[in-house]
Each structure stands twice: as structure tokens, then as C-alpha cells.
Amino acid sequence: xxxxxxxxxxxxxxxxxxxxxxxxxxxxxxxxxxxxxxxxxxxxxxxxxxxxxxxxxxxxxxxxxxxxxxxxxxxxxxxxxxxxxxxxxxxxxxxxxxxxxxxxxxxxxxxxxxxxxxxxxxxxxxxxxxxxxxxxxxxxxxxxxxxxxxxxxxxxxxxxxxxxxxxxxxxxxxxxxxxxxxxxxxxxxxxxxxxxxxxxxxxxxxxxxxxxxxxxxxxxxxxxxxxxxxxxxxxxxxxxxxxxxxxxxxxxxxxxxxxxxxxxxxxxxxxxxxxxxxxxxxxxxxxxxxxxxxxxxxxxxxxxxxxxxxxxxxxxxxxxxxxxxxxxxxxxxxxxxxxxxxxxxxxxxxxxxxxxxxxxxxxxxxxxxxxxxxxxxxxxxxxxxxxxxxxxxxxxxxxxxxxxxxxxxxxxxxxxxxxxxxxxxxxxxxxxxx
Amino acid sequence: xxxxxxxxxxxxxxxxxxxxxxxxxxxxxxxxxxxxxxxxxxxxxxxxxxxxxxxxxxxxxxxxxxxxxxxxxxxxxxxxxxxxxxxxxxxxxxxxxxxxxxxxxxxxxxxxxxxxxxxxxxxxxxxxxxxxxxxxxxxxxxxxxxxxxxxxxxxxxxxxxxxxxxxxxxxxxxxxxxxxxxxxxxxxxxxxxxxxxxxxxxxxxxxxxxxxxxxxxxxxxxxxxxxxxxxxxxxxxxxxxxxxxxxxxxxxxxxxxxxxxxxxxxxxxxxxxxxxxxxxxxxxxxxxxxxxxxxx
Numbered sequence: 001x002x003x004x005x006x007x008x009x010x011x012x013x014x015x016x017x018x019x020x021x022x023x024x025x026x027x028x029x030x031x032x033x034x035x036x037x038x039x040x041x042x043x044x045x046x047x048x049x050x051x052x053x054x055x056x057x058x059x060x061x062x063x064x065x066x067x068x069x070x071x072x073x074x075x076x077x078x079x080x081x082x083x084x085x086x087x088x089x090x091x092x093x094x095x096x097x098x099x100x101x102x103x104x105x106x107x108x109x110x111x112x113x114x115x116x117x118x119x120x121x122x123x124x125x126x127x128x129x130x131x132x133x134x135x136x137x138x139x140x141x142x143x144x145x146x147x148x149x150x151x152x153x154x155x156x157x158x159x160x161x162x163x164x165x166x167x168x169x170x171x172x173x174x175x176x177x178x179x180x181x182x183x184x185x186x187x188x189x190x191x192x193x194x195x196x197x198x199x200x201x202x203x204x205x206x207x208x209x210x211x212x213x214x215x216x217x218x219x220x221x222x223x224x225x226x227x228x229x230x231x232x233x234x235x236x237x238x239x240x241x242x243x244x245x246x247x248x249x250x251x252x253x254x255x256x257x258x259x260x261x262x263x264x265x266x267x268x269x270x271x272x273x274x275x276x277x278x279x280x281x282x283x284x285x286x287x288x289x290x291x292x293x294x295x296x297x298x299x300x301x302x303x304x305x306x307x308x309x310x311x312x313x314x315x316x317x318x319x320x321x322x323x324x325x326x327x328x329x330x331x332x333x334x335x336x337x338x339x340x341x342x343x344x345x346x347x348x349x350x351x352x353x354x355x356x357x358x359x360x361x362x363x364x365x366x367x368x369x370x371x372x373x374x375x376x377x378x379x380x381x382x383x384x385x386x387x388x389x390x391x392x393x394x395x396x397x398x399x400x401x402x403x404x405x406x407x408x409x410x411x412x413x414x415x416x417x418x419x420x421x422x423x424x425x426x427x428x429x430x431x432x433x434x
Numbered sequence: 435x436x437x438x439x440x441x442x443x444x445x446x447x448x449x450x451x452x453x454x455x456x457x458x459x460x461x462x463x464x465x466x467x468x469x470x471x472x473x474x475x476x477x478x479x480x481x482x483x484x485x486x487x488x489x490x491x492x493x494x495x496x497x498x499x500x501x502x503x504x505x506x507x508x509x510x511x512x513x514x515x516x517x518x519x520x521x522x523x524x525x526x527x528x529x530x531x532x533x534x535x536x537x538x539x540x541x542x543x544x545x546x547x548x549x550x551x552x553x554x555x556x557x558x559x560x561x562x563x564x565x566x567x568x569x570x571x572x573x574x575x576x577x578x579x580x581x582x583x584x585x586x587x588x589x590x591x592x593x594x595x596x597x598x599x600x601x602x603x604x605x606x607x608x609x610x611x612x613x614x615x616x617x618x619x620x621x622x623x624x625x626x627x628x629x630x631x632x633x634x635x636x637x638x639x640x641x642x643x644x645x646x647x648x649x650x651x652x653x654x655x656x657x658x659x660x661x662x663x664x665x666x667x668x669x670x671x672x673x674x675x676x677x678x679x680x681x682x683x684x685x686x687x688x689x690x691x692x693x694x695x696x697x698x699x700x701x702x703x704x705x706x707x708x709x710x711x712x713x714x715x716x717x718x719x720x721x722x723x724x725x726x727x728x729x730x
Contacts, residue, residue: 091690091691092689092690094691095475095476095690095691098475098476099475099476113691115691116474116475116476116691116692117476117691119476119477120476120477122476254560254561255560255577255579255581255582256559256560256579256581256582258579258582258673259581259582259667259668259670259672259673260668260669260670395690395692396689396690396692397686397687397689397690397692397693397694400670400686401675403670404670404671404672404673404674404675405674407582407670407672407673407674408673408674411582411673413673413674414674430694432474432692
């Protein structure tokens, strides 16, 4: 009996240990420092897994198949296995891959999603792996993959984007407004939104979303201080929130926008329910297929405030068994020639290399549609000043919490200052780098 | 007859034991363990003692979520215990075309809760059918923002849960009512009992076991409500997170690459303990009834 009890105990212990290994996340090594050179000039061989984010479709699949074919013909002993993850739940997928040690060798991560993997030592320091890379890429985008307290650069800039403002000319005219003198500041925009809300009795709002951290940054409100503390609860930011509350009371913002359930600016714009939206230059094509009537009177303009810079990059897993081939493929995907070819399909985006972004006119040379061309020119011009407005430290949980507080403030249940104070307090209590 | 070796019984029960240990016992113990840490998805975290529990006590969002879940239990348990019984009594009669009504009442059960909740989102939108109807009837002057009002959102979610659950529990009651002997009703009628008296003295005792089962199922489901509020509030829990449920809060805290696994585990442990409260209360009430029934 004693014997069986011991066996049972031991078996249970082993099971528990096995389950522990499977159920809990463990940090993957001692961080990303100490990376050595990776030689990609020698004979490469083996298999490289490559993961993209929602890019397997009729537009991009032929591009990636051709890209992989060309790389494999240059390196006959290397096989690239391409997998694509759906847009929804990408973070969760990355998390499960990182936890189970099955991260693909080469993967596509924006800087904010890359950060937790960097701190867990899951990504290669590409600057250390190949010191010649730095001069190839657009400096602002290259720096997007550097993080305070961690030495190195952890992504190769792939494609860069920003957006512009789209106005529904006929909707503005219907309520007595013109597209000749459109606002260029948030203050003027909110004033117009209130007038439009009143004139249309709430039937044609200009606003369809609450203020964001981007908007505060765009208004030169400091988001983080030198110590990494969130400090955006300034009187200026509170005034923006209070202006939104006033706009809400005037019918310039629909109630459902307070829970982010107003379908997204761009969708509402296409449905003719809002008269303004922000979107990339590719929106001209969406309008052609989804809302041709609205497209006839649409006016693209530079976005109000600072242009945000959206960065997508290619990263290499530190768990890769084939780092040399993986790095070579990452460099191949992000070289100027391949990036230019890619953004000719992904209209409105710019290449992440210095040479590729220098020849912006070439990107729109093959475009015949005047509206599309006009939008691309606006984007191209905006890219020169575009900057990353949302810091990587700003997590989804912080955004959700701030949205909850802002919704209360815009409804009139809190002041803008109180809402922002709570948001900042929450963000500082949950800082990810601590 | 040959005797078995000592480990034969263990071998026979081993698959079940392994299943329970790996998929029930261990995750539970792991959650309890994590609730005392500051674990994040890619970091096992350090032991922080009762910090997460103290944080929970001071957390406004936990207070809102607890209120939401308790209101859900308090409202849904009586509604979904009594209304399906009345519905079952209506449709158990053998009348021409009654099958049509039985089937119709069951329809909401087979519909996807996500799809139904999305449709309800459009219905209760500020420009939705419900607001338009209320304005047309003169009940309201301007649209009422059901989906961005704390109690409005909760009202719509509870209405959805009740509407969707009625048919399912009605079927459970129909099965239970089939076991209540017709002769008991006839005897009661001969004794002069009216419809109400027969309902109280014959029908309810006959379906009491089913009532208890339904109360328990509804209480547990209400405490863990998620989908209805998630879809109706677009995952935000409404302005201020005031309409969050406990499960929504756990998801909000723990999801993503930077999720706070430690605190989310603390909330999960709290949810587990809180789920025991309505279960215990219902079991206690049933025990009292049995005791008083035996005494009588």
C-alpha cells in the first residue's frame, strides 16, 4: 500500500511538472544583448519559416510566392515555408508561439508587439548581427525598433504608412459648409463639428471616435517624460476632452462612438453616415468599389495635426535553428527592390529603405486614377514629417482603460481632467518596462 | 480464478485521473499559484504575497464587475426559473397547432448568441428600431442611449439572456411536467383546489428538482456572463467600464502580450469563490425546504 502511494505521488508530481511546463510562460533567456555577427555570405541551407500578418490574399499571394521563388533560386539549398496569420488575435498567436518555443524564423511584427519579445530575449539584435544594415533603412523607422534599457535594433523596417483626411464634399454643402476652407487644427475642426452637428441635428456628424493618444501627441502634448512616466494629463489634453464633451452634447458625436462601436470612421464614411474620416491613400480604391457616389465629391487633404508614422518590420527569432538563412531572407524581403515592388501593390505605403523612399514619384508613376494619385502625393509629402505618435509602451489595456474614462467624461459624468488623471494613474501603475 | 496484480485498479482509473489532474486540477492550482505573483505572458513573475488581492479590494472596475455579475444573478435566476415554467404550462396542453408555438419558443436557443447580440446592438442603437418605436409612441423625446448607459446596457443584456434562455429551460420543464401524474391534479380538483392552488401544491412540488437544477445552472451562467455584454458594449464594458462583468474584466486585465496574468488569476480565483455563493445559497434553500417538507 505504501509502495502504491509513493508511485501515485511521484506520478502526480511528474504530471504536475509537465503541466507546469506547458501551462506557464517562461522567459526565454537572458535578454537580447551579447548578439554576435551572423554571416549571411556563406553557403546557406535548410528551412526558413516566414510568417506574415494577414497578407495571404489575391493581391499579395502572387508577390510572396514570386519573392520566395527568387530567394530559393539564389540559395538552392534553402526552403522557405510561408505561413500567414489572420489579423484578429495576432498578438495571442505570437504569444502562444513564443511561449511554446515555436516562433517562426522570420516574422512580421510592428514595434509595439515586438517589445515584449525583445525583453524576453526572443528576437535577434539585427544591428549586432549585421552592422552594415543601419544605413540601409529610413532612420526614423530603424529607431522604432530600439527600446530604452535594451541595447540593439530588433526589426528591419519593411513598409511605412501614414494617413490623410477625407471629406465628404456634398454632405458638407448640404448643411451649408464648404470644402474651400477646411480646418487644419483640432480646435477649428471641433468647432466645425459642433456647427455641423447642430445644423444637421446630429444626422451627419463629423466625429465618429473619441480622442486618442495619437491626438494628444499630435497637439504636442508630452506623453512620456524622460523617466518613462506617462504625463499626458495636462490641462491642454483635458481641454481637448472637454471640447469633445461639448461636441457630444451638440450631436457631433454619436453615442455609440463612446464604446467604439460606430463601425470605424472609414466604414461610416463609406456608408454616408459621417462626413469626415482618416484613412490611407488606398482609401481612394475602397471608395471606387464601395461608395462610388460619395467618391464623386470627396476631397482628400493632409491630416489635421501631425501625421502619424505606422511602421511594419521584419524580425528574426532568436530561437531560430537557422539564423544565417533567416537573416539573409529577412534582408532579402526588405531590400529596396522588393520593398518598392511590395508598396506598388500596397498603395499608399512607402518603402522602409532610404533608397526606396527617396523616389516617391516612381511609386505613383503607374497610377492613372487622379484621386488616387492626389492622395498618394499628399501621403508622400506627409511622410517627410510623419512621426510615431503612439509610444510602444502604450498597451491595449491602457487604451481600453483610457477609452472607458474618456467615455464617462464625454458623457459629462467626469471632467476631462479627472478622466485623464485616472488614465495616467492606471498607465503608470501598469508600465510594461517595469 | 486468477487474482489481479495490485496496480490493475490504478491502471483502469489512470486515464480518468490523468484527465482530471491535467485539465482540471492542475490549471486550477496553477491559477491559484499565479494569483500570488506578478506574472506576465513571457515572464513567470515573482511572488507578491497578497498584493493582488489588496489591489482587487481597491479596484473600481472589480466593484463594477462584481455588481454587474450579482445583478445578473439576482435578476436572471428568478426570471429564468419561473418564466419557462409558465411557458411550459402553456405549451404542454394538446391543442391544435401547439407544436408550432413550442418550436417557435425554442428558436432563440439554436441561434448563435453572438449573432443575436449583434442584431440586438442594431435594434437598441441610438438610431435603432427600438428608439424609433419609442419616439413614435411618444414615450421618449430623443433617442435613449441604451448601449452607453450603465443600467440601460445591463437591462438589454439581461433581456437578451432571458429571451434566449426561455426556450431551453421550457423544454427542461416540459420533461419534468410529464412526470407529474394527472391523477394528482384530478384528486386535488376533487378536493376543491383551484388552478392556483394546484399550481402551488401539485405542479411546483412535482418540478422542484428541475427548478433547483435550473436555478443552479442559471446562477453559474449569470455569474460568468460574457458574450452578451461583450458584444453589446463592443468589448469595452460601457463608459467607465461600469457594465463590465467579471469574466470581461479578467479578459481585459489578462489578454495580450503585456497582460497582467497575476492579477487576472486573482480575479479568476475570486470568480470561482463567488460562484460558490449562489450555489451554496440555492443548495441551502433546497435543504431547508426538504427539512420543512419532512417535518410537515
